[in-house]
Structures are given as C-alpha cells and as structure tokens.
Amino acid sequence: MNTPVQVGSSLFRPSSRLSAIGVSEILKITGLATELKRQGRGVIVLGTGEPDFDTPDHVKDAAARAMRSGATKYTALDGTPELKVAIRAKFKRDNGLDFAQDEITVAAGAKQVLFNAMMATLDAGDEVIIPTPYWVTYADIVLIAGGKPVLIPCQDANGFRLSADDLARAITPRTRWVVLNSPSNPSGAAYSEAAYRPIRDVLIAHPHVWLMVDDIYEHIVYDNFRFATPAAIEPSLQDRILTVNGVSKAYAMTGWRIGYAGGPSALIRAMAVVQSQSTSCPSSVSQAAAIAALNGPMDIVKERCRSFQARRDLVVAALNNIDGISCRVAEGAFYTFASCAGLIGRTTPDGQRIKSDTDFAEYLLRSADVAVVPGSAFGLAPYFRISYATSALELEEACRRIADATGRLQPREFT
The missing domain is CATH 3.40.640.10 (Type I PLP-dependent aspartate aminotransferase-like (Major domain))
Structure with missing residues (x-):
C-alpha cells in the first residue's frame, strides 16, 4: 500500500500506516455493482448498510428552522x-x-x-x-x-x-x-x-x-x-x-x-x-x-422496525430454502449473515470452482446481478451478508436470482 506511485514528474508515497488498511470490501462491491448498473445491468445491490426510508419530516423541518434562524x-x-x-x-x-x-x-x-x-x-x-x-x-x-x-x-x-x-x-x-x-x-x-x-x-x-x-x-x-x-x-x-x-x-x-x-x-x-x-x-x-x-415521537421508528422484521423473515425463509445455504434468525439490525459452506467445492456452469465465500459473492454478481458481501470481509468465512434495507419486491427478486444461480452450480466431486 505504501509503494511509491508516479504522479506526473513526482513520486507519491503513502504513509506506512496505510500498508495494512485497504478500501472497505463493502465499498468495492457497491462501487462495482454501481458501475454495472450504469452499464445497463439490472443489478440488485444488497451490500449497503443504509435504511431505504427517508429522514422523518419533523427532523427535516427542525433543520430548516435552524437554517432560517x-x-x-x-x-x-x-x-x-x-x-x-x-x-x-x-x-x-x-x-x-x-x-x-x-x-x-x-x-x-x-x-x-x-x-x-x-x-x-x-x-x-x-x-x-x-x-x-x-x-x-x-x-x-x-x-x-x-x-x-x-x-x-x-x-x-x-x-x-x-x-x-x-x-x-x-x-x-x-x-x-x-x-x-x-x-x-x-x-x-x-x-x-x-x-x-x-x-x-x-x-x-x-x-x-x-x-x-x-x-x-x-x-x-x-x-x-x-x-x-x-x-x-x-x-x-x-x-x-x-x-x-x-x-x-x-x-x-x-x-x-x-x-x-x-x-x-x-x-x-x-x-x-x-x-x-x-x-x-x-x-x-x-x-x-x-x-x-x-x-420526537418514536412511532415512525417502531413502524419501520416492523417493516424491517418482515423483510428479515422474507429473506431468512428464502435463503433457508436454498440447498447449500443456511441462515440463522437475527435479533436485530437489518442484515442476514448466511452460511454458504454447503456450496464450497461446487462448480459454476462455466467450470469455475467455488473455493470461498468471495468466489460465491463474485459468482452471484457476475451471473445473477445480485451484490452481496462475503463474510471473509467481516473476518468470518464462509458466509455472506445481505442488507435487507431495501424494498420487499427487490428482496424477493434477489432471493429468486440467488436460488436460480445456486441451482445451476454443479455438485462437488468426491474422490
């Protein structure tokens, strides 16, 4: 990371403290997915940890009053x-x-x-x-x-x-x-x-x-x-x-x-x-x-929490119906962290072996236009994270694509 880079007629040398630090895997995947969408691909991005809801109106109104005052x-x-x-x-x-x-x-x-x-x-x-x-x-x-x-x-x-x-x-x-x-x-x-x-x-x-x-x-x-x-x-x-x-x-x-x-x-x-x-x-x-x-009032927060719970239930049920994937029911936040251990060793239709959760995430993005984050990015493999902070319709379609892509993997060969 701290290798000098030619910049015009000079060399730029990053500090040594950056040598063990990279750009977030989440940002990398999101960036790649965004670029594919720009190219016209119908990518569903399930990598970003950001609520899809808007900021409540009473909060925005308070900001406007502050600016005006x-x-x-x-x-x-x-x-x-x-x-x-x-x-x-x-x-x-x-x-x-x-x-x-x-x-x-x-x-x-x-x-x-x-x-x-x-x-x-x-x-x-x-x-x-x-x-x-x-x-x-x-x-x-x-x-x-x-x-x-x-x-x-x-x-x-x-x-x-x-x-x-x-x-x-x-x-x-x-x-x-x-x-x-x-x-x-x-x-x-x-x-x-x-x-x-x-x-x-x-x-x-x-x-x-x-x-x-x-x-x-x-x-x-x-x-x-x-x-x-x-x-x-x-x-x-x-x-x-x-x-x-x-x-x-x-x-x-x-x-x-x-x-x-x-x-x-x-x-x-x-x-x-x-x-x-x-x-x-x-x-x-x-x-x-x-x-x-x-x-302010918590009603809208509680209402949105109920929506997140419904989405969690949708995604967990869909993932647990896919052969080779298992997913526990989380207590909170808006993520599932599913095991893909049962898929390691299987082969893609073009002959590539799934050797890791990173391989599986790349396969989903390449063949199913679904962006997830491999568990290895969070220090534990072989898992993948889905952020369900998006619409139920998108989640249903994403899970359908994951099931279809997983179903096209060839079983691992035992010798």
Missing part, C-alpha cells in the same frame, strides 16, 4: 449544550444511564466517535479485542491509531456472540479495549442482559480493560427482544465504558453525520482534543435535526 455557525467543539441535554435525556429514558453534561460527546457520525476514542487512548502495540464477524472499520481504526486488533472468531452455534471464556483467554497486560456491537453489523446478533453478564464478570476481574459498546442499532430489534447495554447492567463498570450511539440507523439520518457517546469525563475531554484537530464541531444544522430526532 441563522444557526449555521461553528458550535461548541463536541456538541451544542442543547443537543447534549437531548442525549442525556435519551440515555436516561431509554437506558437508565445518568450522564453529566461533561460526560457526553458529539461527532460527525458514530465512526468519528470510535476514531476519537482510539486515537485518544491507544499507544503503539496496545491491544483491542474485537469479536468476529465484525464491522471492519473497528480494526482499521485501531491500526491507524497504532494499536493491535485481536480478533476472536464467534461461531454460529453461539449466535455469533463472544463467549466469556474466549474473552478471558484473549486478555493480556497490553489489552486496552474490548469492542462489542449489539445488535451487530454484519450478523444481526444481539446480547441480552443475561448474555452480557458473563462478559461483565470477566471485565470486573481485569480492571485495566475498558469496554467500548456500539449501540447504533439499538432501536432495530425484533421478536420482543429486550435491548440491553452494559453500563446499565453493571454500574461499577461505568467508569471504564464508552457507550456509543447515533441517529443514522434508527432515524434514517446516515447523511446527516451525527454520532454521540457517553463515558467518563476524562476520556471525553481527551476525545475532544482529537476532534479539535480534525473536524472541529459537527454540523450545526445536523445537530438541530438530531435534537428533533431524539426528542
């Missing part, structure tokens, strides 16, 4: 006082967490919150435990900050959740953070209060380890699943937990770029230093919109 200037570095009040109220109302004003931070998306935290806390060689399958940005941010990602595979049999025993074995004197995402991207797996408790016990026994919890899909849960967050389960750990959230997923506000977190004031101050030298304050207009989202 002149709220278009710099704001306080890590969030306006008004937005922090709304975030504190949200944490209290939804999670039973009581944060002070100086224990709240706001950034340009939850991704920047994560980036600020890692940059503010990691020294070279510090370790960060990340269960897989995982959102790859976690590991890449750790690498950029000079840390070492420690990846722990989590199996389908355990609902893609981290076991306390695996966590305990992975902790070393250099461990700084454990990162947990519930409900999860890419698996949709979620931790109940009971599932969190064994992990809590391990953390209590290792006081040097901090916990970063990404709750961005908090409001997208199904089948009466009760969302839980660790800081509320074990108050004694609150002084080493950063609880990260945002408005992107629940309120269909991905482009507004507002993420937030609650945590110890010393950590929040250190994160503000990092942000002061990157983006400075988040967008003033987006902050006004986020206040309206957090303080």
Whole structure:
C-alpha cells in the first residue's frame, strides 16, 4: 500500500500506516455493482448498510428552522449544550444511564466517535479485542491509531456472540479495549442482559480493560427482544465504558453525520482534543435535526422496525430454502449473515470452482446481478451478508436470482 506511485514528474508515497488498511470490501462491491448498473445491468445491490426510508419530516423541518434562524455557525467543539441535554435525556429514558453534561460527546457520525476514542487512548502495540464477524472499520481504526486488533472468531452455534471464556483467554497486560456491537453489523446478533453478564464478570476481574459498546442499532430489534447495554447492567463498570450511539440507523439520518457517546469525563475531554484537530464541531444544522430526532415521537421508528422484521423473515425463509445455504434468525439490525459452506467445492456452469465465500459473492454478481458481501470481509468465512434495507419486491427478486444461480452450480466431486 505504501509503494511509491508516479504522479506526473513526482513520486507519491503513502504513509506506512496505510500498508495494512485497504478500501472497505463493502465499498468495492457497491462501487462495482454501481458501475454495472450504469452499464445497463439490472443489478440488485444488497451490500449497503443504509435504511431505504427517508429522514422523518419533523427532523427535516427542525433543520430548516435552524437554517432560517441563522444557526449555521461553528458550535461548541463536541456538541451544542442543547443537543447534549437531548442525549442525556435519551440515555436516561431509554437506558437508565445518568450522564453529566461533561460526560457526553458529539461527532460527525458514530465512526468519528470510535476514531476519537482510539486515537485518544491507544499507544503503539496496545491491544483491542474485537469479536468476529465484525464491522471492519473497528480494526482499521485501531491500526491507524497504532494499536493491535485481536480478533476472536464467534461461531454460529453461539449466535455469533463472544463467549466469556474466549474473552478471558484473549486478555493480556497490553489489552486496552474490548469492542462489542449489539445488535451487530454484519450478523444481526444481539446480547441480552443475561448474555452480557458473563462478559461483565470477566471485565470486573481485569480492571485495566475498558469496554467500548456500539449501540447504533439499538432501536432495530425484533421478536420482543429486550435491548440491553452494559453500563446499565453493571454500574461499577461505568467508569471504564464508552457507550456509543447515533441517529443514522434508527432515524434514517446516515447523511446527516451525527454520532454521540457517553463515558467518563476524562476520556471525553481527551476525545475532544482529537476532534479539535480534525473536524472541529459537527454540523450545526445536523445537530438541530438530531435534537428533533431524539426528542420526537418514536412511532415512525417502531413502524419501520416492523417493516424491517418482515423483510428479515422474507429473506431468512428464502435463503433457508436454498440447498447449500443456511441462515440463522437475527435479533436485530437489518442484515442476514448466511452460511454458504454447503456450496464450497461446487462448480459454476462455466467450470469455475467455488473455493470461498468471495468466489460465491463474485459468482452471484457476475451471473445473477445480485451484490452481496462475503463474510471473509467481516473476518468470518464462509458466509455472506445481505442488507435487507431495501424494498420487499427487490428482496424477493434477489432471493429468486440467488436460488436460480445456486441451482445451476454443479455438485462437488468426491474422490
């Protein structure tokens, strides 16, 4: 990655920190699918983790009022006082967490919150435990900050959740953070209060380890699943937990770029230093919109959640009817993470052997015009992720194409 590249009469040399980091596989696949669509192919893209719904009108109206009233200037570095009040109220109302004003931070998306935290806390060689399958940005941010990602595979049999025993074995004197995402991207797996408790016990026994919890899909849960967050389960750990959230997923506000977190004031101050030298304050207009989202009615969020659940059920049922594919029923988010282990070794109509989940994803894009993301991109193979944040009609057609393409594979030969 840091090999010099000729640019005109000069050489451009990327920094060495980029050598272990590539462009997101999701973005690559989405980009290729978009290019195929531009060429006239009827590609169905199931790779993007973005709700297909529009931002609620009352949120857009709040942004318009802010612009008309002149709220278009710099704001306080890590969030306006008004937005922090709304975030504190949200944490209290939804999670039973009581944060002070100086224990709240706001950034340009939850991704920047994560980036600020890692940059503010990691020294070279510090370790960060990340269960897989995982959102790859976690590991890449750790690498950029000079840390070492420690990846722990989590199996389908355990609902893609981290076991306390695996966590305990992975902790070393250099461990700084454990990162947990519930409900999860890419698996949709979620931790109940009971599932969190064994992990809590391990953390209590290792006081040097901090916990970063990404709750961005908090409001997208199904089948009466009760969302839980660790800081509320074990108050004694609150002084080493950063609880990260945002408005992107629940309120269909991905482009507004507002993420937030609650945590110890010393950590929040250190994160503000990092942000002061990157983006400075988040967008003033987006902050006004986020206040309206957090303080507003939840009816539309619940209605959309029911729609996502219907789509989940549609996709899971369709995939489980395909020979060679199996898919667990996820507790939340808007992804399925299906195993294609039964297809490895089969042969495409043109004689190409499916050797991996990446091969299968490429085959679907090439022969069925369906774009999915291989599980290896998320650190666990052989699986593939489907984002069902699109219409039921598109999902039905995509599943029909996947079934048809899979049916054309020739059985593996045994010798």
